[in-house]
Ligand code: GLY
């Protein structure tokens with residue numbers, strides 16, 4: 066059964082006629098159609114994509130969707146009445162409040178938070194190959210500019226060179242604003258890349274990823290430039306050990322919280338517990354952050370086909386931070402690490 070049929074079965078089991086979404090990432094996931102505006106409907110009565118004049122001609126090439134020109138709310142209501150669709154499933158976490166209100170005025174809504182997440186979390190072969198290509202392009206790109214990562218280069222210069230390389234190797238730019246965090250800036254987990262010049266003795270975190278046919282990569286490497294302090298090396302070694310352990314812990318059937326907590330405990334025992342201030346990892350796909358989440362609060366279970374990052378980090382104010390991140394596919398028997406840049 067294809068993904069649209071599976072989704073349509075869930076719509077029916079929840080008592081709805083359609084799942085309706087206005088979200089660009091969900092639209093792309095469902096239809097492979099990228100646009101800034103569109104309404105996607107999936108259900109037993111068919112699959113529809115409603116979009117405006119800017120996109121309508123291109124949308125008409127879609128095979129699995131009937132394409133309709135957006136004319137307004139009243140026309141949408143008439144159309145749905147015409148096919149006897151009354152109950153719409155919505156994911157309130159993916160709707161603007163105004164859109165929710167417009168829908169609520171006209172339709173019978175069934176709220177289902179994270180409705181599509183369970184489908185998106187399990188990648189099919191095509192999605193895995195697109196993510197793998199996005200990883201390979203990011204890795205080739207980093208290797209091609211590594212000679213610039215040296216004293217005198219600014220963070221932003223390095224970021225620009227990396228973005229250029231993404232395009233050069235076939236990627237579609239940045240998957241998210243690349244983080245180049247040097248020296249003390251590395252102690253800020255999501256530093257906004259700035260004008261600081263890299264210096265001898267710096268720790269430099271580079272968190273980067275590109276997009277290939279709509280799918281992303283997300284990798285982090287940390288570099289120790291020249292003569293670094295013994296403390297920096299100690300942090301590096303602890304994070305590297307934690308990261309390897311994190312990858313070993315991944316297995317279909319395991320709870321995401323359990324994996325996160327195991328690595329948290331490991332870094333606590335090294336004395337770095339309070340400095341590991343984010344979750345261990347997250348799914349990637351059409352978006353940089355999607356299900357499942359490797360966090361201590363997660364209730365998700367790892368499944369074959371998940372692609373998750375493993376990215377422990379330790380950030381010590383005034384000293385610096387280290388984060389190491391790989392993209393991992395959960396397989397039937399274990400884990401395949403898609404990214405394989407040297408650490
Ligand atoms: N690489 C950015 C993030 O994981 O948030």
Ligand code: MN
Nearest residue numbers: 283374376390
């Ligand atoms: Mn990440």
